[in-house]
Amino acid sequence: MCGIVGIYLKSKKFENDLGKMLSGMLINMESRGPDSAGFAIYTKEKKDELKYSICINNLAFEKFKKDISKKIKLTKILKNSDHVILRSKEKLKKVLNILNEFKGVSLVGFGNSIEIFKQIGNPKEVVKMFNLENFSGTHGIGHTRMATESAITTDGSHPYSTGSDECLVHNGSLSNHNNLRRNLTKKGVNFSSENDTEVAAGYISNHLSNKKNLKDTLKSGLSDLDGFYTFITGTRKGFAIVRDEIACKPAVVAETKDYVAIASEFQAMAHLPGVNMAKIFEPEPGIVYSWGN
Amino acid sequence: MKLDLRKLKLRKVNETLQSIDPKKNNKNYTILNPEGNHAVCAGLTDDIEVTVKGHVGYYCGGMNQNANITVEGNVGTGVAENMMSGKIHVKGNASQSAGATAHGGFLIIDGDASSRCGISMKGVDIIVKGSVGHMSAFMAQSGNLVVCGDAGEALGDSLYETDIYIRGKVKSLGADCIEKKMDNKHLKKLDNLLKKAKLNKLKSKDFKRYGSARKLYNFKIDNVSSY
Numbered sequence: 001m002c003g004i005v006g007i008y009l010k011s012k013k014f015e016n017d018l019g020k021m022l023s024g025m026l027i028n029m030e031s032r033g034p035d036s037a038g039f040a041i042y043t044k045e046k047k048d049e050l051k052y053s054i055c056i057n058n059l060a061f062e063k064f065k066k067d068i069s070k071k072i073k074l075t076k077i078l079k080n081s082d083h084v085i086l087r088s089k090e091k092l093k094k095v096l097n098i099l100n101e102f103k104g105v106s107l108v109g110f111g112n113s114i115e116i117f118k119q120i121g122n123p124k125e126v127v128k129m130f131n132l133e134n135f136s137g138t139h140g141i142g143h144t145r146m147a148t149e150s151a152i153t154t155d156g157s158h159p160y161s162t163g164s165d166e167c168l169v170h171n172g173s174l175s176n177h178n179n180l181r182r183n184l185t186k187k188g189v190n191f192s193s194e195n196d197t198e199v200a201a202g203y204i205s206n207h208l209s210n211k212k213n214l215k216d217t218l219k220s221g222l223s224d225l226d227g228f229y230t231f232i233t234g235t236r237k238g239f240a241i242v243r244d245e246i247a248c249k250p251a252v253v254a255e256t257k258d259y260v261a262i263a264s265e266f267q268a269m270a271h272l273p274g275v276n277m278a279k280i281f282e283p284e285p286g287i288v289y290s291w292g293n
Numbered sequence: 294m295k296l297d298l299r300k301l302k303l304r305k306v307n308e309t310l311q312s313i314d315p316k317k318n319n320k321n322y323t324i325l326n327p328e329g330n331h332a333v334c335a336g337l338t339d340d341i342e343v344t345v346k347g348h349v350g351y352y353c354g355g356m357n358q359n360a361n362i363t364v365e366g367n368v369g370t371g372v373a374e375n376m377m378s379g380k381i382h383v384k385g386n387a388s389q390s391a392g393a394t395a396h397g398g399f400l401i402i403d404g405d406a407s408s409r410c411g412i413s414m415k416g417v418d419i420i421v422k423g424s425v426g427h428m429s430a431f432m433a434q435s436g437n438l439v440v441c442g443d444a445g446e447a448l449g450d451s452l453y454e455t456d457i458y459i460r461g462k463v464k465s466l467g468a469d470c471i472e473k474k475m476d477n478k479h480l481k482k483l484d485n486l487l488k489k490a491k492l493n494k495l496k497s498k499d500f501k502r503y504g505s506a507r508k509l510y511n512f513k514i515d516n517v518s519s520y
Contacts, residue, residue: 247408247427250370250388266369267329267350276347280367282388282407285427 001146002158002171003029004251005269006232006239006262008139008291013258014273019135021272023127025261026142028268030123032171033144036157037126038118040167040234041140045113049075050164052086052095053109053116055154064105071098081129083108083117092164106155106192111165113236118143118157139292141234141262143169149177155193160201163208165236170197171264172229172249180224200225204233218242218288230283232262238292247285254278260291297325303333310360313339331369334362337379351388354381357398373400376417389426392419395436401490408445411438414455420490428467430457439486441495449503457503458483460495466503473504 005025009015019041026037045051056064061079068074068086072095076087088095092110099107109116117130123144127133143158150156159167174180177196180203185191189202203225207217214235221231222245230249233240241262243251254261254269256278261269269275283289296306310322324345327333331350334343337360345353348366357376364372367385376395383391386404393409395417402419408426411419416436424442431447433455443461450467456479457470466472475498483497 247389252369252388265329265350266348266367267331270328270348276366280348281386285408 001032001148003032003144003264003268004142004169004171004230004232004262005029005264006139006141006169006234006241006260007272008238008260009258010260010291011258015138016136018137018140019132021259021261022135022140022142023132024271025263025268026123026127026132026144028271029142029144029264032264033146034122035147035152036118036120036145036154037123037143038116038145038157038159038169039127039130039132039140039142040109040114040116040159040169041132041135041137042113042165042234042236043115043135043137046087049087049089050092050095050110050112051115052088052099052107053114053161054084054086054099054105055108055119056082056084056105057154058082059104068098068102071102080117080131082119083130085115107161109159109161109167111163111236113138114161114165114167114234116159116161116167118159119154120152120157139234139239141167141169141232141239143171149173149196150194153193155198156195158197159234160198162201162205162233165234166205166208166214167234168197168201168204169232170200170229171251172227172244174200174225174227174229176226196227200229200231214240214293215288215290222286230264235293238290240288240290240293241283242288243283243285245286251283252280253283253289254280294319294321295323295325298328298330298333299326303330307332307335310334310337310341310343313341315339327366329369334360337362340379348385357381367404372402373398373417376400386423387421391421392417395419397436399489405442410440411436411455414438418486418489420486420492422490422492424461427464430455430470431467433457437482437486439483439490439500441492449505451509452503452505454505456482458486458497458500459503460500463501463503469506469509470503471506473502475500475502 158169174196177199230251322343327347327349329350333349335355338358340359345364350369352371363382373381374393376398378398380399383402387406389408391406391410392400400419402421405423410425410429412431414433420439427445430449434453439458444463447467449470480497
């Protein structure tokens with residue numbers, strides 16, 4: 001199962017309501033995924049400054065703040081439940097190395113604009129825990145998980161970061177993920193879980209770092225990734241959706257003059273403003289659709 | 294009688310429609326704010342008219358007997374699945390597996406239906422005014438599937454005895470599905486179905502008929518080495 005949702009705003013009208021809209025969608029998709037939930041939201045960015053979304057688990061925030069400030073020059077650090085958004089102008093590679101070596105924390109995403117939050121638990125609780133309703137932004141994607149391929153953990157929750165300002169959510173299951181993981185590990189991609197979606201994320205980031213664009217990467221994924229899937233990939237400017245060619249996993253798109261919404265089921269967007277007047281369609285199998293990219 | 298799904302629970306609405314008191318002679322019902330709910334109007338057994346104002350989720354009108362259901366919106370997966378009799382009219386588009394395993398009745402879709410429309414259908418008549426997606430009429434056993442637009446890949450794969458009529462293009466035929474001759478009796482049957490759907494402007498001679506080559510019915514000894 002699993003539920004996936006996304007909203008891309010075409011106008012500024014709903015920017016302050018983005019969190020509220022996404023939150024309603026995630027809560028509704030509890031029926032498809034009660035085990036964990038997560039979301040990536042694209043919000044205000046500052047030039048030359050990168051944001052790092054970090055899950056600090058059981059570490060005390062004040063201690064983490066003190067310890068990390070000794071190693072990285074921070075411009076700002078904000079706590080949101082057990083996640084932290086850290087802002088810095090230091091070089092990406094340096095910060096990533098430090099965070100990788102820092103015990104007890106995991107990096108869930110980074111970029112100029114993206115912030116990622118994910119945790120185990122019922123979507124309603126997760127959304128409340130991170131105060132999603134209060135977020136504003138330009139676009140966001142989210143996921144509710146019914147665990148099938150691997151254990152219910154934070155690392156097994158979506159969205160997965162696939163690179164700077166990029167992320168992935170997945171409904172479905174991949175059958176060749178072990179083989180793909182081995183091949184990608186040889187190419188230097190690191191994995192932190194046994195999860196199949198993390199492999200798809202690794203696959204995408206590996207292709208993107210080889211200077212391929214997102215649309216071509218998703219197209220080549222249609223032949224390389226074996227299994228059932230609907231993917232939503234978020235990028236700094238927008239998002240893309242693709243379904244495998246058998247298209248067992250559902251997706252529905254509603255487009256109005258102000259926004260594009262994607263969800264596993266229509267009921268997830270029934271509360272969105274003006275949705276009954278929207279152009280509503282199902283993405284066709286094996287075709288990459290993108291907005292804003 | 295108006296039933297508002299914002300005010301009433303789905304189960305209450307379905308229960309009301311499933312236990313009609315014939316003495317009250319109330320035959321017309323309207324469902325407001327369906328908001329993508331699943332199983333709206335599932336399991337109805339009485340000869341009533343229900344209009345659903347908006348989009349619904351999965352299995353709308355499932356197992357329907359006798360009721361005449363109109364959806365003024367889109368429907369999710371498996372509309373009219375296992376319908377026995379009655380009529381379901383979808384004014385928007387339908388998601389996958391529309392009319393799955395339905396034994397009887399009449400399903401009309403004004404828009405498009407996506408993949409696996411009429412999968413394993415067992416006697417229902419389905420008319421899609423738009424196009425259908427891949428693997429439509431997969432393992433279909435009886436009844437008629439009429440498509441006024443195009444059909445996707447692998448139409449009628451592993452087909453039994455359903456008659457398929459397509460007006461537009463067929464992307465590809467599935468295993469054991471072939472084009473068949475339109476005899477007078479088929480033209481007549483199709484004319485009746487088009488009339489029933491009030492598609493008076495369409496001509497039955499513009500459709501092509503597809504059916505089973507019946508080559509998968511029995512095990513062929515020549516294929517023994519494949520197993």
